[in-house]
Structure formats: structure tokens, C-alpha cells
Amino acid sequence: MKKGTPEDPKGLIAEAYRIDGITPGECRTIFLDWALSLPDGSDSRTILAVLVARHEADAPDHPMTAVMREGMQAMTRQGRRGGWRGRPRD
Numbered sequence: 001m002k003k004g005t006p007e008d009p010k011g012l013i014a015e016a017y018r019i020d021g022i023t024p025g026e027c028r029t030i031f032l033d034w035a036l037s038l039p040d041g042s043d044s045r046t047i048l049a050v051l052v053a054r055h056e057a058d059a060p061d062h063p064m065t066a067v068m069r070e071g072m073q074a075m076t077r078q079g080r081r082g083g084w085r086g087r088p089r090d
Contacts, residue, residue, distance in 0.1 A: 007047045007054075010037055016064040017055060024063040031067045045075045 004011035012034045016027055038044055048071055056065045 007050045008034065010034070012037075013051055013055070013064065013068075017059055017062060022063055024067060027064040027067040030064070031071060035071075045072070048072055048075070 004014065008014055010033075012030050016022055016030045019026075035044065038047065048068060052065070052068045052072060055062070055068075059065055
């Protein structure tokens with residue numbers, strides 16, 4: 001098994017960049033596996049920022065870069081996204 005980095009212990013993100021023709025859907029699956037494998041209490045926002053900084057300069061148009069950027073945007077949203085409890089009451 002390949003040894004990764006503290007931010008990517010399984011090497012999943014790095015490996016995604018090595019796969020020719022990888023699709024955005026495959027990148028999302030890898031991203032989810034990466035996110036679920038983070039230790040409890042990890043600061044995923046900071047870890048993801050490190051990974052984006054590491055990979056986006058060399059591969060700005062790679063689907064994994066786009067998926068990680070989407071993940072960062074989702075983590076920075078404030079407040080509720082909706083639902084009946086989020087709606088104003090008359």
C-alpha cells in the first residue's frame with residue numbers, strides 16, 4: 001500500500017491526478033472516500049486548502065481540482081441551506 005501525506009494518508013487525491021481520462025464523477029467518488037477517511041476531529045477545511053494549493057498550480061483544469069474547489073466552497077457556506085425550519089414563518 002502506498003504511503004501518502006498527512007493531508008492525504010491513503011494517497012487517494014494524489015492517485016486521482018495520475019489517472020488518465022478520469023471523470024468528474026470518479027473524482028467525486030474518490031473525494032468522498034478521502035473525506036470519510038479523515039480522522040475524527042480533523043479540520044477538513046484546512047486540510048482541503050492544503051491539497052488544493054498543492055495540486056491546482058500543476059493541474060488547474062483537472063476534474064479533481066474542480067471537485068476540491070467545490071468542496072471548499074461548500075464548506076465555507078454559512079447558515080442553513082433550506083428546509084421547512086429555515087423558512088420564515090408568517
